Amino acid sequence: MTTDVIVVGGGIVGSATAYYCARDGMRVTLLEQQTVGYGASGRNVGFLWLHCRTAGFALDIARAGRNLYPQLLEELPGGFEFRPSGGLMYFSTPDQGAVFEEFVAARRRDGLDMTLIDGAEVRRLVPPIRPDVLGASYCSDDAQIVTSTVVEAFARGAKAEGATIREGVTVERLVVSGDRVEAVETDSGRFSGDAIVVATGAWTTALLAGIGVDIPIGGERLQVAMTGPQPFWIEPLVFGPNATKQYALFRDLPSWDPAIFTTPGQDRDGLVLLPLLVQRASGELSIGCATDYPGELDAHPTLAGLAQIADGLAADFPSLRDVPITRTWAGLLPFTSDHAPVIDEVMPGLFVGAGHTFGNTAGPVTARILSQLIAGREPEFDISACRYGRPLDPIVVGAPTHW
Ligand SMILES: Cc1cc2nc3c(=O)[nH]c(=O)nc-3n(C[C@H](O)[C@H](O)[C@H](O)COP(=O)(O)OP(=O)(O)OC[C@H]3O[C@@H](n4cnc5c(N)ncnc54)[C@H](O)[C@@H]3O)c2cc1C
The missing domain is CATH 3.30.9.10 (D-Amino Acid Oxidase, subunit A, domain 2)
Structure with missing residues (x-):
């Protein structure tokens, strides 16, 4: 299947989504405002931390993500730093x-x-x-990565599968036509796609507010x-x-x-x-x-x-x-207020993978799910805890979150 996919954000979620979509045969362009890994993914401390993940969705997705890494080490070109360290x-x-x-x-x-x-x-x-x-x-069961090296490996893998990675391109707004998101307007022009993926971490709320989609992150x-x-x-x-x-x-x-x-x-x-x-x-x-x-x-x-x-x-x-x-x-x-990310098709043509507190484990699994949703397949993981439209509290500036 050939689908035009625009991925916004070059963190672990966006770069992995570009990789899985390109590997599925879709034509992918990833747009990153700075450089790949500029956000939380390039700055984090690399814990694949099952130790304190609550039983249920949080532990299940963390375990699935942690167990993906040995396989990723074999399939992503150039490798990355991973250690099953405990x-x-x-x-x-x-x-x-x-x-x-x-x-x-x-x-x-x-x-x-x-x-x-x-x-x-x-x-x-x-x-x-x-x-x-x-x-x-x-x-x-705990393990560790250097997340910046994982993001770079996903980006290399995406390129090897034919994706285009554009750094230094800021998405300024999403373009809606009828009930469908069909393009993004950037400081380097307009990019159209059958599927637009927003994977912009802590920047997501402001970007989506522009089209009236409320996801408090x-x-x-x-x-x-x-x-x-x-x-x-x-x-x-x-x-x-x-x-x-x-x-x-x-x-x-x-x-x-x-x-x-x-x-x-x-x-x-x-x-x-x-x-x-x-x-x-x-x-x-x-x-x-x-x-x-x-x-x-x-x-x-x-x-x-x-x-x-x-x-x-x-x-x-x-x-x-x-x-x-x-x-x-x-x-x-x-x-988010319930500590689960939003992973969903939020409106026709618009897919969101954002709000990850524990993106080292959940990020690559999210990317696989997004590629499956875009391809119209049943996702491999139950995402009922991550759906758009579930009740989420607004974020109060300065108020701490506890997991
Ligand atoms: C210091 C620190 C330590 C952490 N430690 C851990 C840990 O040990 N284990 C763990 O699992 N998690 C950890 N985390 C959390 C983890 O880093 C995040 O869950 C994960 O990186 C989120 O990935 P992401 O791809 O959603 O977002 P990000 O990595 O933030 O990527 C979003 C990208 O979108 C880009 N972007 C934003 N807006 C636009 C736009 N308009 N146009 C184009 N591009 C845009 C940004 O530049 C950024 O590169 C830590 C976080 C921090 C800050």
Whole structure:
């Protein structure tokens, strides 16, 4: 089948959609306002994190996405960085340990390969961690990628299948004719297609508002710092205890008490620290994340955010206090009020794949679903949780989201 598809946005969702549609024989043009990977996908920390995905849709799509990666590694030209590394969340007080014990038991009931490991094992897996660490939840199903390399690989794969990638082209508005979206107007002219795919992450709400389609998607700013290569090796993904507050899976446990997880400085100046760390094949560490909700889509780090990362991470990884920081950045993590993306044909000719909080896993699956919807096939995944038109709350500037 030959279909003209215009994909707007060169993140993991858009570049993967271009790849799957082109592989299906469609004629595809991807339009990206900056460069492929400019948005959240090029700035994220690469967790394929099943550990805290709620049972049901969120865990199912995360698992499907995580399981796609070994296959993608074989089929995408040039490869990308992927490691089936496992992941852990550590704790350092007995009260926290009791919550984690309950958490691990609940997750095992959800079918995850998770265990409670002791302090000695955490120190073996994470050499620079504080010496008094008591234990961690460890999940062998977790894995990691360098998402920018995945996006580039999808773009290379799309090109190899005949797609055209246009960088530096901003879509200014969608063009409706009758009840159908049939083109996009850009700063480089008009592009028409039988199917227009909007995969613009945190930028989506404004673009769709132009044609009266209301999909409220917020942008949570996450700040990150990167060190130079380090001499030790940390295999798993690492989350700190304060990250538990972000997840209903912890907050809903009978043993949960936020006071048990309150650490000085991890919640200040309107910023909340989601403490995490991951080591790349190069030996460099990505560390983060100070989080907040700026009114504008502003993807710049701030001194307050970087100070919070520095204080929080140096407290739990004392030897990192003096390591050189080589880069800092921020990105905008998209979210909807129910934490599921919108994946649907929103009106004839207009397909949306946006609002992904966990795009590393859900992104490639979304792309497969979109290519199936465009081809008029039954999607391989039940998307009833992601339909357009389900009730979504408006995004309130500055109001935090919890998963
Ligand atoms: C710091 C950080 C860490 C994260 N860590 C993780 C993690 O560990 N695991 C995980 O699963 N998720 C993580 N996320 C979330 C993840 O990055 C997103 O879910 C995912 O990248 C969303 O992909 P996307 O393609 O929908 O959006 P994006 O990657 O934001 O891509 C949207 C693209 O659309 C382009 N665009 C926008 N408007 C227009 C227009 N009008 N015309 C043309 N182009 C346009 C943008 O330039 C951008 O490149 C993190 C996010 C951040 C910010």
